[in-house]
Amino acid sequence: MGFASCAWPIWQVDDFSRCFQHDYLKVLLPLTVIALSFLQLAFQNIQRAVGQKRDRSYQRIAADAGAPPISQNHTDLPPDEEPISESDEDEALAIHSGRLALVKSTTKGSIVQADTPPGQTLSVIVEELAIAGLLAVNAIALVTGTYDSGHPVGGLAAIAGLTVWVYVLILASLRLFLGNTQWRVPRIWNHTAAIYSLQWLFMLIVFRSILVHPSSQLTQILVIVEFALTSLLFGMAISTRKGNKTVILEWEDGIEPSRENLASIFSHLTFAWVDTIVWQGWKEPLDIKRVWNLLPRDKAATVLANYRHFKKTTALSFHLVKYFKGMLVAQAAWAVMSGVSTFAPTLLLKAILEYVEDPSAAPRNVLWLYVILLPVSDIVRSIGDAQALWIGRKICINIRAILVGEIYAKALRRKASAGKDTALGAAADKKEAEAAKKGIFAKVKRALGIQKDDKKTGDQATTRAPTDAAKDKDKKADSTDEQANMGTIINLMSVDSFKVSEVTSYLHFLVASAPTQLIVSIVLLYRVMGLSAIPGFIVMALLLPINIAFGKAFNSSQKRIMSATDKRIHTTNEILQNIRIIKYFAWEHRFATIVDEKRRAELKALRARFMVWAAAVAVWNTVPILITFFSFFVYTVIEKKPLYPSVAFTAISLFMLLRYPLDQLGDMIAHVQESKVSIDRIEEFLAEEETEKFEQLGEENIDENGNRVIGFKDATFIWGSKTTVSEDGTMAFRLLDLDIDFKIGKLNVITGPTGSGKTSMLMALLGEMTIMKGKVYLPGGRSREDVRSDPETGLAETCAYVAQQAWLVNASIKENILFSAPFEEQRYRDVIVACALEHDLEILDNGDETLVGEKGITLSGGQKQRISLARAVYSNSKHILLDDCLSAVDSHTAQWIFSNCIMGPLMCHRTCILVSHNIALCVPFSDYVVTMNNGRVTSQGTLQEVVASGKLGEEILQKPGAGSAHVSRVPSRVPSSVGEESGNTLVNEADGSEQQTKVQTAKKEHKKQDAMEEQKATGAVKWPVMKLYLQAMGTWWFWVIAVFVFGAQQLCGVASSIWIKEWANQYTTEETSSIPFNMNSQSYSSQSMSPTYFAAISTYGNDNGSDFTVAKSPSEVNVTYYLGVLALIGVAGAVSALVRDLWIFLGSITASWKLHNRLMARVAGARFKFFDTTPLGQMMNRFSKDLEAVDQEVAPIAIGVMTCALGIIVTVVLIAWITPGFLVAGVFITFAYVFLGQFYLHASRDLKRLESVERSPLFQQFGETLSGVTTIRAYSDERRFIRDNLARINKQIRPFIFLWAANRWLAFRTDLLGDMVAFFAGVFVILSIGKIDAGSAGISLSYAIGFADNILWLVRLYAMNEQNMNSVERIKEYLEVEQEAAAIVDDNRPPANWPAKGSVEFINYSTSYRLELDPVLRNLTFKIGAKEKIGIVGRTGAGKSSLALAIFRALEATEGKILIDDIDIGLIGLRDLREAITIVPQEPTLFMGTIRNNLDPFTIYTDEEIFAALRRVQLIGPDESASGVNTPVAPQRPVVVQVEDGDSAAPADAATATNKNVFLDLLSPVTESGSNLSQGQRQLLCLARAMLKNPSVLVMDEATASIDYATDAAIQGTIRELTSTIITIAHRLQTIVDYDKVLVLDKGQVVEYGHPWELIKKEGGSFRGMCETSGDYDSLAKTAKTAFKAKQLVDVDDEDDDDAAKASTSGSQGGNETSSTQQNS
DSSP states (O other), X not given: OOTTOOOSOSEETTEEOHHHIIIIIIXXXXXXXXXXXXXXXXXXXXXXXXXXXXXXXXXXXXXXXXXOOHHHHHHSOOGGGOOOOOSSGGGGOOSTTSOOOOOTXXXXXXXXXXXXXXXXXXXXXXXXXXXXXXXXXXXXXXXXTOTTTXXXXXTHHHHHHHHHHHHHHHHHHHHHHHTTSTTOOTTHHHHHHHHHHHHHHHHHHHHHHHHHSOOOXXXXXXXXXXXXXXXXXXXXXXXXXXXXXXXXXXXXXXXXXXXXXXXXXXXXXXXGGGHHHHHHHHHSOOOGGXXXXXXXXXXXXXXXXXXXXXXXXXXXXXXXXXXXXXHHHHHHHHHXXXXXXXXXXXXXXXXXXXXXXXXXXXXXXXXXXXXHXXXXXXXXXXXXXXXXXXXXXXXXXXXXXXXXXXXXXXXXXXXXXXXXEOOTTXXXXXXXXXXXXXXXXXXXXXXXXXXXXXXXOGGGSOOOOHHHHHHXXXXXXXXXXXXXXXXXXXXXXXXXXXXXXXXXXXXXXXXXXXXXXXXXXXXXXXXXXXXXXXXXXXXXXXXXXXXXXHHHHHHHHHHHHHHHHHHHHXXXXXXXXXXXXXXXXXXXXXXXXXXXXXXXXXXXXXXHHHHHHHHHHHHHXXXXXXXXXXXXXXXXXXXXXXXXXXXXXXXXXXXXXXXXXXXHHHHHHHHHHHHHHHHXXXXXXXXXXXXXXXXXXXXXXXXXXXOBOEEEEEEEEESSOTTOBOTTSOBOOEEEEEEEEEOTTSEEEXXXXXXXXXHHHHHHHTTOSXXXXXXXXXXXXXXXXXXXXXXXXXXXXXXXXXXXXXXXXXXXXXXXXXXXXXXXXXXXXXXXXXXXXXXXXXXXXXXXXXXXOGGGTTSOHHHHHHHHHHHHHHSOEEEEEXXXXXXXXXXXXXXXXXXXXXXXXXXXXXXXXEEOSOHHXXXXXXXXXXXXXXXXXXXXXXXXXXXXXXXXXXXXXXXXXXTOOOOSSOOSSOOTTTTOOSXXXXXXXXXXXXXXXXXXXXXXXXOOOOTTOOOOOOSSOOHHHHXXXXXXXXXXXXXXXXXXXXXXXXXXXXXXXXXXXXXXXXXXXXXXXXXXXXXXXXXXXXXXXXXXXXXXXXXXXXXXXXXXXXXXXXXXXXXXXXXXXXXXXXXXXXXHHHHHHXXXXXXXXXXXXXXXXXXXXXXXXXXXXXXXHSOHHHHHHIIIIXXXXXXXXXXXXXXXXHHHHHHXXXXXXXXXXXXXXXXXXXXXXXXXXXXXXXXXHHHXXXXXXXXXXXXXXXXXXXXXXXXXXXXXXXXXXXXXXXXXXXXHHHHHHHHHHHHHHHHHHHHHHHHHHHHHHHHHHHHHHHHTBTTBOHHHHHHHHHHHHHHHHHHHHHHHHHHHHHHHHHHHHHXXXXXXXXXXXXXXXXXXXXXXXXXXXXXXXXXXXXXXXXXXXXXXXXXXXXXXXXXXXXXXXXXXXXXXXXXXXXXXXXXXXXXXXXXXXXXXXXXXXXXXXXXXXXXXXXXXXXXXXXXXXXXXXXXXXXXXXXXXXXXXXXSSOTTOOOOOXXXXXXXXXXXXXXXXXXXXXXXXXXXXXXXXXXXXXTTOEEOGGGTTSOHHHHHHHHHHXXXXXXXXXXXXXXXXXXXXXXXXXXXXXXXXXXXXXXXXXXXXXXXXXXXXXXXXXXXXEEEEEEOHXXXXXXXXXXXXXXXXXXXXXXXXXXXXXXXXXXXXXXXXXXXXXXXXXXXXXXXXXHHHHHXXXXXXX
């Protein structure tokens, strides 16, 4: 015979044929391997040489070709985050030849350490020596001709061996000598390692052959030596670090770098590198600092940078697939390997059983080979699986970084605001519906991405040159003025991006693993059962569409759940955001019913999903029974073949295996569809319109004459898109025909009535509005980091902006003020003093290290406003835009800030554009004034010009020093009266000034502590938590039934196995051992190593029938009886599984309902302080993430845990019953499992907790950015936020990826132990051959093989169950929140009309925020008569707001009591109290919806009553008719809307464009937290809401702070007409100076109480002092006196008048005029 043409079969009884060993294993295969290696090296080096040539002639591509829009430059990666690509991992560094260029992927503040593997050079030398030894062996063989004895072509094997090892020697030497020079060959280590591994495999077979069939002594010695040396090389290759090279480790901020890139191949495959972190987690709980860092290539910045270099030409989904194609292919390759080796244990089982049926068939060593191969083959499968999943996880974290990073960057580039909210994905659904009409082909084409979607025009197409985009914009503009709202965006980031990234980690199931397994199992089944397998295939094939249908049903139910959950979460979010107003109005029970409704819908959707689930599981359980039944029926009844155990158990095992790929396919198809929906939603969001800010502002603010300008040239702006017209024909709010040139370096003031478009003007200046014509000038087009500051003044041509609603980040006060500018001690002090923050910082526990909670929750409105102002002043920006920053502070603080900050030295050379209502204070000193009305400029120019135009009264000119007041330097301290605004810090109010001395001393030791820190529970989940959930599911009888059902289901499984064993054993008989075995018949196990891949598994029936003398002929076995019972057992099992699932799901839904109800009730009933110290994000986490876990995860996983546990018990019992010897090994293996599980649980629990804790900051920063996007853009500081976002992504991914590393670590180790179980079961079967029948052996082995899976899932599911219980634990924590008093006390209900009169009396009242703190109100005793109007004044921390809280029992009395109409409010229920009195809080809170459901959420009042209330608060002018009451109008979005006073009604000339008053239509929309109304309008709306209730007692907490003086005066008029008792906490002394009484508080005590006029007359009195510092003393005194006289109705003695004689002469007449002009303006 010629070379390499060996006789078939190559496996002969117990070994490979000689021919195969010589020709293939020693000659052909090794030579092929080195040939491939050589070709690859050659190709690689040629490519490199060409590449270097090309690099030298590198040319820059022109910049403008297809450049991205300008807005993207601002949200690109910051330059310092751009990584340098590592084209080839080795090239990162080389030690000697001076090529040690450290890669610049290091971050600031990190330490770099080069880590060299131990014995780097030594190991290469050892390799060289071993290779020399191998050359010697082959040389001897060549000389003696040992290897080729009896072979036609002499010396071939030895020559081949010499060739191979010479080649390897060359490679190893190259590594040794050129490794650190510039001539080194890259990746050469990979080649040597691969060659060693393959050579070792080939040698292994030859080595076994020598042992089994001994040959001549010399041959034996040579083979053994060669095998030993090859093993040494192989061992070194897999156990030294990959590439055996120096690795750079980067310690970033002291975080340990990951060990992954230090790992050897062996360590990679077995995940041994994870040992360290698991061990650390076992020793003590892990915290985020001890979790390793990501590899440099997995950090968000690197991933994003590389991704953005990859040009996008297709839909996002395909784009991502293309981007990750390398990793996906590798993943698929591993998956195929694992898929193929899944079947090895089954085939080995078959071979072993055949051997037990007939031990004489082959020598005993073959059986040992099979038993050893059992664990080995499974380890191969396990490695394949682990690698595929690990690569999947790597793709997963990269995709997550890409999507979150892209969504975040997009959020920073969105348009400021537009009209309607879009529902993302709605368009796609419509498209699908249309496509369905077009027919099946279009559908298929579109699925494959061939047919283009016609809809993909507009901006949604790929990013192209800006010119095209601009053209498209007009096309698109008509249709879309829609944007995703904040909730949707946060959802995109939290839900959708996670879904997409999750699916990528399992993609290989769909593409590689499942198809491979399907094909292999079908082929094998056919070999085992012949035609009888066909019915099984038919059932399987029918199952696939059913599975896909289940998948789709699952999907749609999931979508329904998600939309229901969205609605519930949205409602919950709004309730928690506005919880104060809800509690003040006692609306908790009403809102609870709304949430309940939403929750009902959600649980209904959930129930549907559970039904689908249970049905799917039932089908999944019935299928094997059906298949087994039909196949065995055909096999025994129709083909009349004997059913041997080897056939029966192999077939069952294969059918069971076949279920998995089918199930996975159905599952994955569904998941992929689901994530496709998510990815399309993300893509739709990424294609939304972007801000035109950077196009509008350009790089520089220089006009055509080359002058620097700030202002507008003939410009018109609109909110939203240019052409949007709502259905009633009106347009969104516009600014019309602006032509303004602000004075650079001077103070410019913009004034006008509420809603006239002042804020819009600032927005237009910042480029946030859509420009319709004209130009806008302002420096702001360049990133802040790129602008250099002027060395003389230290100022840079950038902007700072203070929004009307202060926006702060969740950091310390100091960090908020610095806003990451460099810290300068002196300047910082000056800014603090100028912004009057000194006192506040002294009062706060930690001074400027106090953390501003989420949305500034720990501070009062005025403090937030002043910090925001301090941030702008501290920045080095030359131009500052202030939006009404004086409204939230009281009058003398305003005076102080104006003179020391806005006019002070800190503003020298800086442009200031100030929007203000405070005309008297600001206008006289300004250099340029703009007055506005209804979106138009009514007059502009210097003060004199504007006064001349008649828009402002003359008296402003007479103000002292008009036009000239610059304070030369900042005073060193703030006088004690300033900074006293009534806002108080709820968290720290108690530490008033009497504690200041203490605070000052204590401040130094304070550790910066976050009141809002989210707690991470540690240790195992406690029993009370489990008990809480179990009790919520049902009572004891519920659990009795549950246990019964679980037991029944497991028993059915075992019963069917035992029954098949009984049946199969009918066919076999003990005499088989004496049967002569026909040597030529092929044995049935040639598959174990045959290269031709299972080709020789003989079909049963043709050979075998004749070989056995059978005890009973097939016809004697009563087939119908056995089949019938089998079918019955199967049906029983399926039914019990269905009942089991439904029963647990029923309990789960009950528990979900109960837990949510209790949670909602407890949170809504919590004390006010709970909401002050708990960030919204944390509460929402409980309602979203944790509840989702309780709803969807707990039940299925609990079912899994119980099933696995039972399965394990059954397995152990069965194996021990069949082969008792197994118990000994079993005990040890069990210990090993417990040990392993303990290790894993500790680390994984912590990592999982960290992962969910780290998620909050990411989401919270997201929400923060979305709400402050205009401020961030105004400061041009996008890059810094991007950097922060990347850091947070990394921080969240770190625990996540190592959690999965730990999972893979566990999976590999449980597989290993499981393989030990299988191995020992096999060993005991061998030892008891002849004592046991083949059927029992089959049961024992098949259960043993399935054992590892059960154990793995038990540990994993148990861990997941603990994590879910962790959610229950977090919910439980909130169920124990301190509660308020009862809503209704039945024995103590007040009369129905209470309080009829409205008198309020405090009797020796004291209260404190917490018992351990000092009282905030102490021993107050005073009485407010019925229908009196009382003003409360006092400095910050005096306890003004606490007093308001006390009336509503938000603070409970520590002593004393409050009587309202002589009823002690401490004794009645809270709902009775709060429904009877009303408050208008400081922060206006509005709900999303319409104007109507904001004013009257529970439709109690008529439209007429509502319009009356709106008129009373001046939102509707006296001459505006409320027409079209019931006509719904298309939602539109005017951001600021006109409020007309009597004399400024809309001009009759319809041709002039005007803006419509939205309040005329009660169905006008109100967006999230009322952001489409101006701050003043929101306050007025809240006031109207209070007036509707027509309360007897009305508390107003600075309710008119953001309203212009004219409107305020009108409202005060309305309030004076009210017949209720009014208690006002005031900023503006004007508002309360004509009230009946004023109460002056200080440090929680009454200082003065009396009529304002009496208090003003008091020499040295507190109130008088306040009036004097306000700078408006004269008019205040006059108003007070007039009011006093009017009240007395008798003349006051003349001597009282002398006191104000000075006042009346100098300024009373001016005062009168002022008030009248304000009325007119």
